[in-house]
Amino acid sequence: MKRWIVGVLAFCSGLFFSLVVANGANEVKIGLMGPMTGKWASEGQEMKQVLDLLVEDVNAKGGVNGMKVNLVVEDDGGDPRTAALAAQKLVTQKVIAVIGTYGSAVTEASQGIFNEAKVIQIANGSTAIRLTEKKLPYFFRTCPRDDEQAKVAVQTIRKLGFKNIAILHDNTTYAKGLAEEAKGLLEKEAGGVKIVFFDALTPGEQDYTAILTKLKSASPDMVFFTGYYPEAGLLLKQKKEMKWDVPFIGGDATNNPDLVKIAGKEAAVGFYFLSAPLPKDLPSGEAKTLLEAFSKKYGNPPNSIYAVLAGDGFRVIIKAIETTKSTDPDKLADYLHKELKDFPGFTGSIAFDEKGDRVGEVYRVYKVDEKGQFILQP
C-alpha cells in the first residue's frame, strides 16, 4: 500500500523537475500544435515537415532579428481534450506564437487558452466560421472560412449549369459546415436549383456502394462532396465500378494527389474540386522553392494544402517579428491585423481582416485530367 504513494510522489516530482528546462535567452520560440498521432496524423506530420524546413531556412539565414527560431511541437492527437493540454504546455513553454491546428473543434478547445495567455495563434486548417466570429484579438487563420468556400462552390455550380444537386458530407465539423452553408446559398439561388439529396457518410469506412446506390436513385445531375480525399477517392472509384457517370465536385479537403491514386486515373478524371491555388500554380518564387526543397528532403512534394498553409502561417509571423522588431503579442497582432498587406505567401497574397480572417478570394476551381493532373480552371 505504501509503495504506490512512493510511486505517485516520484511521478509528481518527475513532473516538477521536468519543468526546470533551460530557457535559452537568445531565441524565439514558435509553437506548432498539430495531430502527430491519431486519425489525422498524416496532416500533422506533414505540417511539421514543412515547418522544420522553414525553420532550418530561417536559421541558416541568421534567424530573425538575430535570434534563432526554436520550433516547439506539441501533439493534439486530433482530440479537443488533448489539444487543451497541448495548448497549456505550449503556453508554459513561453512560445510567442503558435501555428495550428487542423480540426476546427480542436482549435476551438485551445483558442481560449492561447487568448488568455496572449499567445498569437495562426490556425492552418480550421475553417469553421465561428472561430473568428468571437473576434479574439490574437487569433488568425491562413485558411479561408467555410462560407467563403461555399460561395465559390455555388458560383461554380451555377456556372456549370447544374440543377439537381446532391450534397454529401461526412459529419465532421468542417464538412458539415461547408455542406450547410452551400445548401443555404443554393436554396436562395434563383432558377430552379433543387437539392435532391442531403446526408452524411461515415468517414473511415471503405465500402460506400450502399450510399452511392441511394444517391443514384435520387438522380442528381451533380454531387457536391464536402468531405476529405480518402472518402472522395473511394466514392469516385466505386461510382465508376457502378458505371454511373455523374460529375462530382469536392471541397478543398479533397485536394490531395492521393485522391487520384485511390480512385485510379480513369475514375478520377473529370472530378472538380475547389482549393486554394496549388503550389505549382502559384506565380510566387517562394512556392517553387518550397516545393523543390520539400521534395529534395522528404522524397515527394507536400500532399496536403493545409501543411502549406501552416507554412504560410509561420512565414507571416516571422515577417511580423522582423518588421516590428518585437515579440510583444499586442504589437504583433496589431501588425498582422492592420499593416500586413499583400504578403507573398505560398498560397497567394496574404492579409488579415480585423477578425483575423484571411482577406481576399483564395479559392480556385480545379479539374482532374486524363493523366490525373490537377488543372486550374479559368
Place this chain on the structure above:
Amino acid sequence: MKRPVSFNPLWVFFIVIFALPPLLDPYWVDVLNNVGLYAILGISLNLIVGHTGLFNLGHAAFYAIGAYTSAILNTKYHMPILSILPLSGFTAGLFAFMVMRPIIHLRGDYLCIVTIGVGEIVRIALVNNIFGITGGSNGIFGIARPELFGYVIRSPHQFFYLIWIFLIITVVVFKRLEHSRVGRAFNCIRDDEIAAQGCGINVASYKLTAFVIGATWAGMTGNIFATKMTIISPESFSFWESVIMFTIVILGGAGSIEGTIIGAFLIIGLPEIFRDLSSARMLVFGLAMVIMMILRPRGLIPPKLRSYNVRSILERDYSV
C-alpha cells in the same frame, strides 16, 4: 463498537497532492486536473465493472449526457453551471435507467457489445444534432465558467481545487457505498449471481442500481468537464473515451478506489510524460499497458478485504 480506525495512506496522498499546485506551472496542473476528472470517471465506472462485475464499454455515453445537459441548460437558459450539477447527474442516471432496463439481463460479453452500442448511438445522435439542440459535430461552445460565492473559477490552478475536492467527495461517497449492505450486494452479484439470488438479492435491480449510480456520477463529471473546456463536441465522447475509463479501472485494480486513482495517473499522465517521444508516444504507451498488466495481473492495487471490528464480540461468551 466504533468504525475501525485504520490509517489510510489515501489521505496522506491527498494532502501531498493539494500542496503541489503552487509549485507547478499551469500545464502540469492541467494534467493533474485531467487525472482528477478521469479518476472520478474511473471510480464511477469501477462500481459497475469492478464491484458488480458488469462489462461496460460505453460509459462515455453517460458522461456525454451529463456534459450536454449542462451545456444546453447553461447556454440556452443561462442557468449557473454548477447549479446544474445535480440535474446533469439526474439526467444521466435516468438515461441509464431507461436504456439499461430492458437489456440488463444480458451476460458478460453480450452486455459489453450492448454498452458499446449505447455509447455509439449516443455519439451518433449528438453528431446528427438530435432535436436540434446538440449543435452537431460542432458541439456547443460558450459554456460559462463556474462561479462559487461570487468567485469565478478560470485558471487551471483554480480548477484544480474544484476537481480534486469533487474527487475527495467521490472517494468518500463510494467508500461508504462499498462498505455497506448495497456494496456487498454488488460484490455478491460479481462473485456468484445464483448464490446472490439465494441471499435474496434482486440481481437485475441491483445491476441496474449500479449502472444508475455510476451513470449519475459520470453525468456530474460531465458537467465539470463542460465548464472546464467551455466547449464540448461529440469527439470528446467517443468509444475511445470509454476504453480509457475501462483501462483505468482494470489497470488500477478492479474494485479498488486507490487503484483507480493510480490508474488515472498512469493512463492520463503517461502519454503526457511521453510527449517528448512525439509520434512514438502512443506506441510506448500501448507497450506499457501490456507490460503493466502482465506484471500486475490483478491491477496495480487489488482491492483488500473489508475489515470489521468484531473484537468485542469475539471476546463475549456465546453460551446460549
Place this chain on the structure above:
Amino acid sequence: MILLAVQRITKTFGGLVAVNNVSFEVESGSIVGLIGPNGAGKTTVFNIITGIYRPDKGEIVFNGQSITLKKSHEIVKQGIARTFQTIRLFSQLSVLENVLSGFHCRTKSWVFGAIFRFPWERREERQKVEEAMKLLHFVGIERYYNLPASSLSYGNQRLLEIARALATSPQLLILDEPAGGMNEKESAELIELIRRIRDRGITVLLIEHDMNVVMDICEKVVVLEYGSKIAEGTPEEIKRNPRVIEAYLGTDGEER
C-alpha cells in the same frame, strides 16, 4: 403441519425428462432426505423449489401459498434458504461478509443510507455483524471470520454456506449434499449441526449420498430414479424397499 408441498412437478430439458410428475411433502419441524442415484433429478427438484428453474407442470406450495412462479430472491424472502452441491460462496469476500450477505433479504439499508450513514443504518449494520458472528460461532468457524472465503477448507466452506443460508432466517433449509467431500469426523459433526438447526425450529430438506447421514438423521426419505419418485417413507421402510435396493445396486453394476 405441512410446510412444503411439491405437487406433481415435471421438468424437461430439450427432450430429456429430468423430473417426472414428482410429489412429496415436508412436515414442519422435520428432517427429510431426498436420495437417488446420480442423474435422478434431485438437484433439479431443488432448483425448481428455489425458483432457479420453472417447472413445466405442477406446483410448489409453501406455507399454504403457491410459490411456483416466484423468482429466486422472492422465495428466499418467503423463508426457503439453500446451499449448493458445487459450493457457491462469494469467493472475494471475507467469511464474515459472506454471512452478512445472507442478511440481505432481512435488512433495508439502501444507497442513501449507505452514503449518509444515518444512525439507524449504523445500528442495523452493527447488529447484523454481531448476529453474523453468532452464526459463525453456531457452525463453529468464527475464528476464520476475516479470511477470504476461498481460503477455507472444503468442509468449512460447506459450513459457511450453511451459516449464510441461516442468515436469511429460513423456515425451510435445503441442503444439497452437505457432507460431500467431508471426512468421517466432519460428517459426524455435520449430523450434530443439522440436528441443532432443527432444534432452532428450522425444517431441513437434504440431498445426501452418504447413507449413514441420511439414515441417521432423516425422519422421512424420498427416493428418485430417472426423474420419478419410486419410494417414500421412514429410513427403515426405505432400507427394505426392493425397488430402492434394485435402483441402487442395479445401476451400480450396469451403467454407473
Place this chain on the structure above:
Amino acid sequence: MENFLQQLLNGLSLGGIYALIALGYTMVYGVLKLINFAHGDLFTIGAYVGFTLLVSVGITDSVDPMAALIIMGATVMLFVATLGVGLERAAYRPLRHSPRLSAVVSALGASIFFQNAVMLIYGARFHVYPQGLFTKSTLSLFGLYLPLVKVFVLMVSLVVMTLLYFFIQKTLTGAAIRAVAIDHNAARLVGINVDKVVTIVFVVGPALGGLAGLMVGLLYGQITFTMGWLYGLKAFTAAILGGIGNIPGAMLGGIILGIIESMASAYLSIAWKDAVTFVVLILILTIRPTGILGERIAEKV
C-alpha cells in the same frame, strides 16, 4: 425493387468481409473467452504486408497475377500468423489465469502498440494498392452491378468458412479445439495439450484476419493504419450477433450486419446508419440473449 436488390448485393459483399474478420474473433474467443481487440490491427498489418509485397517487392512484375495472388495470400497469412502466435505468447499467455478483464486490457494495449507501430513504419499517410492488377470487370445483370473482385472476396470467405467448419468439426485437432473451448482443465485431463491448441487458434485466427486485410486492400485499394479499429469493432459486433464462439454464427452475423448496414443507409438515413445497426443488434439480443446461433447457456447449478 432494383434498388433493393442492388442494396442487398452491396450488403452481401460488405458482409463477406466482416464475416472473414469475425471468424478470427470468434475462434480466439471460443477457446480463450478473450475479446482480442488487437485482431483488428492484425487485419491492418495483413493489408500493409500485402502492400509491401505489391509495391516494394513488386511481386506482380515477376509472376502472373493468379500466382502472385496465391503467393501474397500465403505470405500474408504466414506473417500475420507468426505475429499472432507471438502476441499470444507475449501478451495473453501470462494472463491466462488472471481475471478475464485483465487480458482485455492487455489486448487493448497490444492494439494501440500495433496501430502505432504500423504508423511509424509506413508513415501516417494513406497507402494505395496499385490499381488494375487483377480483373476490373463488373458483372452487370438486370441493371445490377457487382464487381468481380467482390464476388471473389465473397467466395473466398465462404470457402474459408467451410474449410474452417470442417476443420473444427471433423478433424482430431478440431475436436481438441472444441474440447479446450468447453473446459481447459478437463481437456488437459484427457491429455490434450492446451498450449498447443491455443497456439493453433492463434495461427488460424490471425491468419484469417491478415487474409481479410489483404482482401480489403485489393478490393478498396486504400489502406490506413487506423482502419483496423473500425473493422475490428464491426467484426466483433458481427461475431456477437451470430453468437460468439460459433463459426457459422460469425459468418451469418457478418453477412447480416452487412445487409443491415446497407438497408439502413438505403431506407433510413446514411448518417444514422451505425446507430440503426446497433439498435437492431440490441433488439436481437433482447430476444436472443446469446446471439442468433449462440447456444442458450443453461447454467449448471
